[in-house]
Amino acid sequence: MNSDQNIDFRLNPDLDLPALARQFRAAGRIQIRDALDIGTAEFLRSVLQNRTNWGLAWQIGAEGPRAIRYAETQALSDAEKLALCQKAGEAVGKGEYGFVYEQYAMLTAYLEQWDPTHPLNRLLEHLNDQPFLGLVRQISGVQSVIKAEAQATCFAPGHFLTEHDDLHSRDPRRVAYVLNLTIPDWKSEWGGYLNFFDEHGNIEAGFRPMFNSLNMFLVPQRHSVSHVVPFAPVGRYAITGWAMDP
Structure with missing residues (x-):
């Protein structure tokens, strides 16, 4: 694989799609292990860990969501990030909604050409083409989906x-996905x-962030990403x- 934007994006050819579809339709969610060709998965993991300039996204209760890009994130001290x-x-703790995580807004980066040679630009194109959308349709049974939004997260x-629950007033979200690309162990x-x-x-089900696994679930479903503990030696990398629908 090249270090530039040319990604040889390949799903695992040994996936049993009919069996995965039966499993998904029984529960409305699934974790697909070894979802990608191993070369594709390892390349994407390297991109997230070594080639991505991370911004920061957060929401503190009713204040609404915020997101800043890499340069602004670099200007924050460790104490400010901890705060x-x-x-x-x-x-x-007061019962309000909130989140904090590192983010690379792939769609915005693609449209605004933050970095024209970044591999995630090409990945976004693959996620909006066959075979990925075909896999989503076949496993989920939702034939109406025609596009995919994506962000890289750490x-x-x-x-x-x-x-x-992932419901959104503007976007016709039907199937959510998480492509896990953190360390294998x-x-x-x-x-x-x-x-x-x-x-x-x-907790009705919990999916470990297993390397090269693809989580998929119907929207809406109540879900969360549990706290990554302070002693974790690395971050949880994923494309989500x-x-x-149109």
Whole structure:
């Protein structure tokens, strides 16, 4: 694979799509292990860990979401970043919605040409083409999806995303996805799980951020990303987004 924007994007050819479709339709969600060709997965992991200039996204209760780019993030001290996490955590402790994580806004970066040779530009094109959209349609049964939105995320130690359902007033989101690209031996003790909740607030299912796994679930579903603990040695890297109707 090249270090430029030319990605040889390949799904794992051994995926049993009919069996995966049956599993998805029974639960409305799935974790697909070894989703990509291993060369594709390793290349994308390297891009996220070594080639991506991370911004920062957060929401502190009713203040609404905020996002800043790499240069602004670099201007923040470690103490200021920690204070953001603590303030968001305090809001969550009062029952408010909140999140903090590192972000590279792939669609905005593509449209505004932040870095024309960045590999994530080409990845966004692949996510909006066959075979990825075909895989989403076949496994989910949602034939109406025609496009995918994407962002690169890194949940570093101290980061989290509280319970929500992914419904959006503008975007026709139908199927959410998380392509996990963090280190292969991610430990359960480090957190960063994609958790789903029943009507009583119990965790109904939890997906470990397993390297080269693709999580998919129907929208809406109540879910969160659990707190990545302070002693985690690395961040939880992923490409996340939604397959959407016209």
